[in-house]
Each structure stands twice: as structure tokens, then as C-alpha cells.
Amino acid sequence: MTAFASKIKETALLVEDALNAFLSQTDGPLGRVVNAMRHSALDGGKRLRPFLVIAVADMFEAPRVRSVRAGCAVEMIHCYSLIHDDLPAMDDSDLRRGRPSVHKEFDEATAILAGDALLTQAFEILAESETHPSAEVRVALALELARASGKAGMVGGQMIDIYAEQKNFDLDGIRQLQELKTGALIRVSTLMGGIIAEASEAEIAALTAYAEDLGLAFQIVDDLLDAFGDVEALGKPVGQDADMDKATFVKLLGAEGARDQAKELVESAQARLDGFGQRAEALKGAATFVFERKN
Amino acid sequence: MTAFASKIKETALLVEDALNAFLSQTDGPLGRVVNAMRHSALDGGKRLRPFLVIAVADMFEAPRVRSVRAGCAVEMIHCYSLIHDDLPAMDDSDLRRGRPSVHKEFDEATAILAGDALLTQAFEILAESETHPSAEVRVALALELARASGKAGMVGGQMIDIYAEQKNFDLDGIRQLQELKTGALIRVSTLMGGIIAEASEAEIAALTAYAEDLGLAFQIVDDLLDAFGDVEALGKPVGQDADMDKATFVKLLGAEGARDQAKELVESAQARLDGFGQRAEALKGAATFVFERKN
Numbered sequence: 001m002t003a004f005a006s007k008i009k010e011t012a013l014l015v016e017d018a019l020n021a022f023l024s025q026t027d028g029p030l031g032r033v034v035n036a037m038r039h040s041a042l043d044g045g046k047r048l049r050p051f052l053v054i055a056v057a058d059m060f061e062a063p064r065v066r067s068v069r070a071g072c073a074v075e076m077i078h079c080y081s082l083i084h085d086d087l088p089a090m091d092d093s094d095l096r097r098g099r100p101s102v103h104k105e106f107d108e109a110t111a112i113l114a115g116d117a118l119l120t121q122a123f124e125i126l127a128e129s130e131t132h133p134s135a136e137v138r139v140a141l142a143l144e145l146a147r148a149s150g151k152a153g154m155v156g157g158q159m160i161d162i163y164a165e166q167k168n169f170d171l172d173g174i175r176q177l178q179e180l181k182t183g184a185l186i187r188v189s190t191l192m193g194g195i196i197a198e199a200s201e202a203e204i205a206a207l208t209a210y211a212e213d214l215g216l217a218f219q220i221v222d223d224l225l226d227a228f229g230d231v232e233a234l235g236k237p238v239g240q241d242a243d244m245d246k247a248t249f250v251k252l253l254g255a256e257g258a259r260d261q262a263k264e265l266v267e268s269a270q271a272r273l274d275g276f277g278q279r280a281e282a283l284k285g286a287a288t289f290v291f292e293r294k295n
Numbered sequence: 296m297t298a299f300a301s302k303i304k305e306t307a308l309l310v311e312d313a314l315n316a317f318l319s320q321t322d323g324p325l326g327r328v329v330n331a332m333r334h335s336a337l338d339g340g341k342r343l344r345p346f347l348v349i350a351v352a353d354m355f356e357a358p359r360v361r362s363v364r365a366g367c368a369v370e371m372i373h374c375y376s377l378i379h380d381d382l383p384a385m386d387d388s389d390l391r392r393g394r395p396s397v398h399k400e401f402d403e404a405t406a407i408l409a410g411d412a413l414l415t416q417a418f419e420i421l422a423e424s425e426t427h428p429s430a431e432v433r434v435a436l437a438l439e440l441a442r443a444s445g446k447a448g449m450v451g452g453q454m455i456d457i458y459a460e461q462k463n464f465d466l467d468g469i470r471q472l473q474e475l476k477t478g479a480l481i482r483v484s485t486l487m488g489g490i491i492a493e494a495s496e497a498e499i500a501a502l503t504a505y506a507e508d509l510g511l512a513f514q515i516v517d518d519l520l521d522a523f524g525d526v527e528a529l530g531k532p533v534g535q536d537a538d539m540d541k542a543t544f545v546k547l548l549g550a551e552g553a554r555d556q557a558k559e560l561v562e563s564a565q566a567r568l569d570g571f572g573q574r575a576e577a578l579k580g581a582a583t584f585v586f587e588r589k590n
Binding site: 028029030032033034037080084087089090107108109110112113115116117119120121123124126127128134135136138139140142143146147149150151155156158159160162163164 | 323324325327328329332375379382384385402403404405407408410411412414415416418419421422423429430431433434435437438441442444445446450451453454455457458459
């Protein structure tokens with residue numbers, strides 16, 4: 001196993017344990033919504049976003065308890081967005097990572113409420129004093145996460161994804177959509193790591209530049225996986241973009257062109273971190289991982 | 296117009312103006328989600344929850360800009376919950392205050408995302424420095440609002456409302472359900488007013504006791520209006536609880552008994568404020584208003 005592979009596995013386990021504790025089971029109807037939250041949040045995902053929070057905070061030797069908590073908050077936002085996106089009124093997906101999506105395993109009402117509860121709990125976790133002794137830091141984390149995930153961020157991207165005439169999008173249009181829909185949450189993950197570690201403005205600027213390249217590479221690889229990926233490795237159907245005649249990076253650049261662009265972005269992302277020297281190995285590994293991932 | 300009536304009207308206008316500014320219109324798909332948020336948030340409601348935030352903060356002469364912003368955050372949570380509750384998979388309501396509900400005026404996907412965006416923006420507003428110069432205060436506001444509206448509060452109450460065998464509920468069962476579903480947000484409104492004004496623990500305890508009585512009275516009156524109210528004044532259908540054979544305060548206590556209990560709670564709520572003297576007139580008026588309201 002590479003150093004990166006063992007590091008992302010180690011942090012994923014920490015995140016999984018913390019999420020398990022945040023979502024402790026109870027009886028009755030309340031237990032039903034918690035179980036739906038658990039179904040989504042405890043599915044053994046890659047935990048890329050919490051990894052970014054933790055890996056950045058690790059560079060500055062910030063206590064793990066803080067970065068794991070902030071990572072859980074980002075992951076809860078990510079999970080809520082998947083639950084709501086899978087709903088019949090949205091993408092109508094029955095499968096998520098090879099398992100029934102929340103509204104299939106439970107029902108639509110429970111899925112809506114489980115998403116709402118995860119979204120709310122993300123801010124509860126950030127606001128709690130265990131996340132950081134400084135209220136300034138905690139409130140900055142909440143502010144950045146809200147901005148990245150609300151109408152000017154992830155939710156806005158989802159609206160564009162559903163309603164824009166995407167088949168007419170050019171490269172700039174797709175890029176702008178993806179910066180909101182997936183980029184904003186990846187970007188805020190490294191930003192939150194920097195805030196928790198009380199990194200300098202210059203350090204945060206370098207980390208943000210890295211995250212912006214990384215987010216775009218992530219999305220191009222997503223398009224490549226949708227076009228050429230393996231259903232079993234992905235745990236969800238492929239070929240959906242082409243079926244819906246969506247403009248994608250693959251459609252506009254071709255397979256080769258998309259792959260080249262993703263590779264360039266990954267190399268650019270890694271170069272942004274040169275000033276950090278050895279300390280940035282984990283983040284550089286994450287960029288390679290994003291490029292090489294099969295799901 | 297009574298002093299109370301003109302005060303709640305004045306604060307509702309302030310809140311409406313602030314919500315209008317928070318939800319400024321744009322073009323394209325993003326404009327669509329903002330318009331859906333506006334449809335819900337700018338409907339000329341009573342703004343009882345922001346009124347409570349503002350009236351409490353006023354008692355301590357806290358600047359209005361702060362309490363109006365915090366009031367908008369609570370109102371956004373209230374609005375998001377109405378949008379999601381009205382969805383076909385939940386209460387399936389086509390009407391809200393006499394107008395089409397958001398998923399009827401727009402569609403289900405837009406309604407889900409507009410709710411998500413309002414929920415997220417509530418925390419964004421609280422985290423912004425304009426809400427209060429002290430980060431400790433801002434993070435305390437976010438923490439309390441998250442606790443009141445998440446799985447251990449409003450969302451949990453909605454789950455119980457949908458899934459519990461409510462026809463078998465006794466008075467304690469209904470009371471517990473209502474404390475979560477509607478009480479938690481009313482309670483946190485006065486609490487947030489106290490936090491913004493940096494009120495003492497004893498003052499906050501008295502305000503919280505007031506809000507708990509008020510919240511329960513509010514719900515009993517809701518049951519009375521559902522059983523005996525005027526469709527036109529309410530702007531929504533009546534008789535739904537009886538049709539669904541729900542256990543309600545009216546069913547368990549009778550109309551007379553429910554009215555008596557609501558009146559007792561309102562008087563008890565008002566008595567909790569005696570220590571504040573004249574300063575508590577607006578909050579006492581709110582309790583009378585909750586008892587006498589027709590919608």
C-alpha cells in the first residue's frame with residue numbers, strides 16, 4: 001500500500017468512528033431518521049472531503065480531534081446532498097455506491113428529513129466548543145461551509161444541473177457549473193483545514209489554488225468514469241450523461257483531451273503546494289488518487 | 296390598533312425588508328431557486344418567531360440590526376420546514392397561507408433545493424460578523440438554532456408526526472411531539488434574543504419558561520383552529536386532524552378543555568415575565584395574540 005493509500009484509509013476510519021458516535025441509534029420514529037442518516041453517512045465511502053480537511057490540518061500539526069470533527073461536518077453536507085439528489089423529483093437514482101439509496105431503503109419523507117437533519121447537524125458540530133477553543137475559528141468554519149454549500153455554492157450548482165439547457169453548454173459553462181456543484185465543497189474542505197490550523201493567508205491561498213485545480217480534475221474524471229467506467233467498481237449506472245445528451249468535459253474535449261486536461265490539472269494542483277515541501281505529500285497523493293480513481 | 300398589534304406589524308416589516316435583501320433576485324436557474332425561496336419567505340406571514348427574537352432583544356436595548364438578522368435566520372428555518380413539510384411525500388399540501396405551496400408554484404426539485412438553501416442561509420447569516428461583533432455570541436446563536444431545528448428538535452418532531460401511531464397518543468405523547476415540532480423553534484427564538492442581548496442566565500431562564508408555555512399554547516390553538524377555524528382566515532383546509540383520526544389536544548381535552556388549557560398557559564407565560572416589569576409588555580401581548588389569533 002502506498003503512503004497515501006494507508007493515510008486515506010486511516011483517516012476514513014477515524015471519520016467513520018466519529019460519524020458513528022455523532023449518529024448514535026435510538027428507538028422509535030426518531031430512530032428511523034437516525035438510521036436513514038446512518039445508512040447514508042456510514043457507507044464506507046472514500047471520505048475524500050474529510051481527508052482534505054484532516055491532511056491540511058495535519059500539515060500544521062493541528063489536533064486531530066478538531067480536524068476530524070470539521071471533516072465530519074463537511075461529510076454530512078456531502079451525504080445530505082447525495083440523499084436529496086437521489087430523490088425521484090431530482091436525479092431519481094435507486095442505487096448509491098452499490099446499495100439502495102435512502103428513499104429506496106426507507107421512503108421519500110424519511111430521506112428528505114434525514115438530509116435536512118444531516119445538513120443541520122453539520123453546523124451544530126462546527127459550533128460546538130469541542131471543534132476548536134476559539135469561537136472565531138468555529139464561526140469562520142460555519143460561515144465558509146454555509147457559503148460553499150448554499151445557493152451561491154453547491155445548491156446553486158444542483159439547480160443549474162437540473163434546469164440549464166446543458167446540451168448547449170460550452171467549456172466555460174460546464175466549468176462554472178462544476179465549480180459550484182462539486183468544486184465548492186472540495187475547495188472549502190482544504191479551506192476549513194487551514195482555518196482550523198490557523199494557517200496564514202498566503203498558506204490558505206496556496207491551498208485554495210490547489211483545491212480549485214483538484215476539484216476540476218475530480219469532475220473531469222467523474223465524466224470519464226460515467227462514459228467509460230465499470231458499473232461494478234462505481235456501484236451506480238454508467239452512460240447517463242450521454243443518454244441525457246448532457247454537455248460534459250468528455251463530450252467537448254474527447255476522451256483523450258479530457259484525460260490530458262485532468263492530468264494537467266493534477267500536476268498544476270501539486271505544483272501549488274511546492275512551498276510546503278515534504279509536508280504536502282499527502283495532499284499531492286490525493287491529487288494522484290483523484291486522477292487514478294476507479295469510483 | 297393595540298400597542299402590541301402595531302409592534303408586531305412594525306417588526307414584520309423590518310423582517311420582510313431584511314429577507315428581501317438577503318434573497319436578492321438573479322437570472323437563470325439560480326434565479327429560479329431564489330424565486331422559490333422568496334415565494335416562501337416573502338409571503339407576509341405574521342413573523343411570530345422573529346418578533347420574539349426582536350422583542351426580547353429590545354427589552355435589553357440591543358441594536359435592531361442584530362436582532363432582525365437573527366430573526367431572519369429563525370424565519371428561514373421556519374420557511375424551509377414549511378416548504379419540505381408541504382411536499383407530496385410529506386403532508387402533500389397544495390396551499391400555504393392561501394397561495395400555492397412552493398412545489399405547486401414551481402416544482403418538487405426546486406422546492407427541495409429552495410428548502411435546503413434557506414436552511415443553509417440561516418447559518419450563513421448567523422455566522423456573519425454583521426449579526427454581532429462577538430464571535431462567541433454568533434457561534435452560540437448557530438449552536439442553539441441547530442439544536443432546536445435538527446434531529447433532536449424540529450426534524451425529530453416531524454418524523455414523530457409522520458410515523459408515530461398518533462391516534463394512540465396520550466396527552467404526554469402529544470405534548471412531547473409538539474415540544475419538538477413547533478415548541479423548539481419558538482423556544483429558541485426567545486433564547487436567541489437573550490443571547491444577542493447578552494442577558495443573564497436568570498433572565499434567559501425566565502424567558503425560556505415563558506417560551507415553553509407560549510409554544511404549547513400556540514399548538515393547542517393550532518388544534519382548535521384546525522377543528523373550528525375559518526378556511527378563509529387560515530388560508531388552508533381545516534378538519535384535517537379529525538379526518539386522519541389524529542390524537543390532538545382538542546380530541547383529548549374537548550374544545551372547552553383545550554381552550555381553558557391554552558388560556559391557563561398564556562397566563563402562566565405572562566406571569567413568568569413579571570420580574571421584567573413594563574419592559575415585558577410586548578412579549579405579554581404576544582401571548583395574548585397567540586391565544587386570540589384566527590390564523
